[in-house]
Structure formats: structure tokens, C-alpha cells
Amino acid sequence: MVIIFYRIPSDSPNVRKVAIMLAETGLPCTVQTVPKRDGERAADELLRVSPNGTVPAIVDQETGATLFESGAILYYLATKSGKLLPADLAARGEVMKWLMFEVANMGPAMSELYHYLLSDTADEAVMGRYRRKLAQFCAILDRQLAGREYLCGECSIADIAIFPWSAIIEFMAEISLDDYPNLKVWVDVMNRRRAICGEARQGV
Ligand SMILES: N[C@@H](CCC(=O)N[C@@H](CS)C(=O)NCC(=O)O)C(=O)O
Structure with missing residues (x-):
């Protein structure tokens, strides 16, 4: 059984990556919420597992x-399940x-932008820098x-990591996915994957 820690309410893209991965792999899991x-x-129970006090x-x-x-967790779960990470070295x-x-x-760029969006002292120059980085x-x-359905041919932990940010980038960074048609199609493909629908239904 894999225990995943998260805070409520949890719309955190970093936590979503792991929730999607658990749904994709079908590994038995349970949720532990932390304040x-x-x-x-x-919280102490989180610090024992995550010394930086972050979720997931x-x-x-x-x-x-x-x-x-989250990157280490995705790699671990892929290795444990034998899914979403190719065996071939290249x-x-x-x-x-x-x-x-x-x-x-x-x-990090999305997290920083989110921080400034919520801040009273939101600085347009700083936010502009992150928006430009994200557009790049x-x-x-x-x-x-x-010419690819997924980032590396087959669906992998790279897609799972990038999807939760891409799904909210228009709303957060004032970027239109119409300017990035391949990315837009991929977001739709990822949105339709059953594990993501399952993860969404679980409300994680
Ligand atoms: N690099 C970390 C970032 C984790 C992170 O920043 N988590 C946020 C939620 S998205 C968090 O726990 N923030 C609350 C805090 O630092 O207290 C990862 O990829 O897991």
C-alpha cells in the first residue's frame, strides 16, 4: 500500500502528478491528509517523510x-510498477x-507566478518575467x-509531470494554447486519459 500525503483543499499540480500516476499504475494507495x-x-507527520514540509x-x-x-516519486512509482518509463536506456x-x-x-516558474498572483505586493515586472519564461x-x-502524440512517443512520467501545469497555464499565465497547437492537442489527449478522469473523480 502506498500512502500519499496531501493537504485539503488540494488542487496542487505537484500532488496531482502523483494522484494521476497512482491511478495510471493501479498501485493500491490510501490518502493521508495533513493540516x-x-x-x-x-505538521510533524509530514516532516518525518518530507523534510521540506512540502506535498506530495x-x-x-x-x-x-x-x-x-514529485519527480522522485514519479520515478519510484514507475520503477515499482514497470509502467510509464521505458526500459531501453536511450x-x-x-x-x-x-x-x-x-x-x-x-x-518552479508556475509556483513563483502563483505566489506573486496571491501576493499583495504583486510586481508586474516580476510576473512578466515568469509569464515570458512560461511562454518560452x-x-x-x-x-x-x-508529430508526436506524447512527449517521448509513448505516454510516460514526463507527460504526467507536465500535464497538471499545462492544464492551468492559460488561466494562470495569460497564455493562449491556441498559439501552441501541438501542446493544445496534447492537453486534450491527456485530459481524455482514463486515469486522469479517475483521479479527478476521486477529487484528489
Ligand atoms: N519541488 C517540489 C515542490 C513541492 C511543493 O512546492 N509543494 C507545495 C504544494 S504544490 C507545498 O507543499 N507548498 C506548501 C508549503 O511549502 O508549505 C515537488 O515537485 O514536489
């Missing part, structure tokens, strides 16, 4: 593994490259998706 941070301090985090009761960081390298692109670039990422993804 919001109390000031700077996260998981415990695999079968192996005793505890993980935080193909695996491709998938890991796009997974790292998300965790190092797209996720959309262009990169659009080129990668030209």
Missing part, C-alpha cells in the same frame, strides 16, 4: 521507502530529460510535440 503549515512549521510525499509500506519531491534518458525539464523549470516553455513543448 496547512502553522506559520513556518509543517509518499510512504511505500511494502518497501519502507519514504519519498518527497528512451529512458529522453523521458528523464523532460521530467527534469518540468521539475527544474516549469514547476510552451514553445519548447510545442516543438517537441510536433
